[in-house]
Amino acid sequence: MNDQLYQDRIVSLAKAKTGAGKLASPTKSARRDNPLCGDRVIIDVKLDDGGKISEIGHQVRGCLLCQASASALASVAVGRNAAGIEKVRLDAERAIGREEGEAGEPFSAFAPVKAHKSRHECVLLPFEALKDALS
Amino acid sequence: MSFDVAAVRRQFPILSQIIDGQPVHYLDNGASAQTPDAVLDAVRTYETTGRANVLRGVHRLAERATEAYENARIEVADFLSVAPMEIVFTGGCTAAINLVAYSYGSLLKPGDRIIVSELEHHSNIVPWQLLRQRSGIELDVVPVTVNGRIDLNALPRLLTPRTKLISLAHVSNVTGTLLDVHAVVTLAKTVGAKVMLDGAQRAPHGPLDLAAMGIDFYAFAGHKAYGPNGIGVLWAKSxxxxxxxxxxxxxxxxxxxxxxxxTWAPPPRRFEAGTPPIGPAIGLGAACKWMRTLDWNSAHAHEMGLVERLMDGLQKIDGATLFGPASTQNRYPVVSFLLDGVHPHDVAQTLDSFGVAVRAGHHCCQPLMDRFDLDGTTRVSIAPYNDNTDIDALLTGVQHAARTLR
Structure with a gap:
């Protein structure tokens, strides 16, 4: 066996399900589908008057990587605006080798995905949905 | 009847390689099958001794190329038990279906109807939707049963005098179920409708007698039938x-x-505009010839024996369920399954770490996934060169995924 991808930190992030579920009355929502694999993410956010996220909920019909990414994103999203989320995305992209530099927490957990290019979009799909929700 | 799988495996060089210290357990044949020496040799012979364009040149290389290309047409025709002039080489199975949708479709009138089924591959749905947009035809959909078979009991009530074509998968690329072609043809005749079969998943499992089947159009892909990429076949009655x-x-x-x-050339040239995929066509001809060297009674028994081994093994794994019939009757060796609490892509990724190649996801059958409210399935698709070690490696990987990912 050559099992490098599903390391404990990724599995733990997915199982934590941080922010899983829908919000009762979100300020904005967005859905993103990956037509290649069929993964689907719906993100709800509540925004404060300054445009910062005060609450986030996600519904993921997708793989463990997508679930782990949504969970990780939800764990750091509150208090951030769109620009702040872009900085978090940079961390995720660093972890999977799309950007140079060291990834911060919790996205360093996604470093094993770097070698699996076909799975990069699984990690980035929640970011795409949140970007749409904040735009 | 015995089947010498080792002798078959030896003809497929890719199967003997080691990747990251592991043998190749290739169970993604429904997406693309592997290619035997006979095909590689035929393509290499063309490329090294007869590479030239076909039909127009008068030099010797052009004559060699033309002869090899037309011989490939004969090989494909023999494989399908039809006349060579009824064989149109296309870029693939999708291209063949699109050819029919565009060309035969242009003969249809607004209000004419075409029937497809709920389990069709997108390539047997979208071309007809494009035709609907172009020309105002109507599309009807036969539902599937809970076992993943096309529900032919529901077909009669969809038939009308305006039904011009029924286009269905000969074998499902998700459930492996075999269509009852005789029943479909009999029903189609009651309203004078033509029948087209998407043979992408059937053609790789042995010769066919299309003339005896009473159908009108048949399409399949070269790369799923041990041939090269970039080549497909449309057969239609002359x-x-x-x-x-x-x-x-x-x-x-x-x-x-x-x-x-x-003015147009007669068929099949009328439908082969430009320089055709010559090398791939020659390779496909060799693949069809190679398939005819196998004893398919024993090859099919071997394949279905592996399906039984797979289904037995999956039934012993907690949380694993088959999607599709649990029987080996009226099916081909394509098996989809679900692992409770683990996404199909994670199952497939885990299997890759065991050296096992499968396909996971919606399999280009989103309407079928929607019908059963599924994200996707993990699909095992078997060829004659697969053996018990492939199935056992897969079962070990599924057990590992069940243990570690939920």
């Missing part, structure tokens, strides 16, 4: 091909071109 206008325009498909008027 009187249909004669009546159909061209799909693509260009060289080779013409009779005479003037600015005032252009």
């Amino acid at each position: 009187e249909l091909l004669e009546a159909m206008p061209p799909f693509l325009g260009g060289g080779s498909m013409i009779g005479r071109v003037t600015f005032a008027e252009t």
Whole structure:
């Protein structure tokens, strides 16, 4: 066996399900589908008057990587605006080798995905949905 | 009856390689099958001794190329038990279905109806939707049963005098279920509808007798049938091909071109505009010839024995369920399954770490996934060169995924 991808930190992030579920009355929502694999993410956010996220909920019909990414994103999203989320995305992209530099927490957990290019979009799909929700 | 799987495996060089210290357990044949020496040799012979364009050249290389290309057409025709002039080489199975949708479709009138099923691959749905947008035909959909078979009991009530074509998968690329072609043809005749079969998943499992089946169109892909990429086949009855206008325009498909008027070549050239995929066609001819060297009674028994081993093993794994019939009757060796609490892509990724190649996801059958409210399935698709070690490696990987990912 050559099992490098599903390391404990990724599995733990997915199982934590941080922010899983829908919000009762979100300020904005967005859905993103990956037509290649069929993964689907719906993100709800509540925004404060300054445009910062005060609450986030996600519904993921997708793989463990997508679930782990949504969970990780939800764990750091509150208090951030769109620009702040872009900085978090940079961390995720660093972890999977799309950007140079060291990834911060919790996205360093996604470093094993770097070698699996076909799975990069699984990690980035929640970011795409949140970007749409904040735009 | 015994089947010498080791002798078959030896003909497929890719299967003997080691990747990251692991043998190759290739169970993604429904997506693309592997290629035997006979095909590789035929393509290499063309590329190294006869590479030239076909039909127009007078030099010796052109004559060799043309002869090899037309011989490939004969090999494919023999494999399907039809006349060579009824074989149209296309870019693939999708291209073949699109050819029919465009060309035969242009003969249809607004309000005419075409029937497909709920389990079709997108390539047997979207071309008809595009035709609907172009010409106002109507599309009807036969539902599937809970076992993943096309529900032929529901077909009669969809038939109308305006039904012109029924286009269905010969074998499902998700459930492996075999269509009852005789029943479909019998029903189609009651309203004078034509029948087209998407043979992508059936053709890789042995020769066919299309003439005896009573159908009108058949399409399949070369790369799923041990041939090269970039080649597919459309077979249609000659009187249909004669009546159909061209799909693509260009060289080779013409009779005479003037600015005032252009006439068309007779079939099959009418539908092979431009330089065709010569090498891939020659490779596919070799693949069809190679398939005819196998004893398919024993090859099929071997394949279905592996399906039984797979289904037995999956049933012993907690949380694993089959999607599709649990029987080996009226099916081909394509098996989809679900692992409770683990996404199909994670199952497939885990299997890759065991050296096992499978496909996971919606399999280009989103309407079928929607029907059963599924994200996708993990699909095992078997070829004659697969053996017990492939199935056992897969089962070990599924057990590992069940243990670690939920």
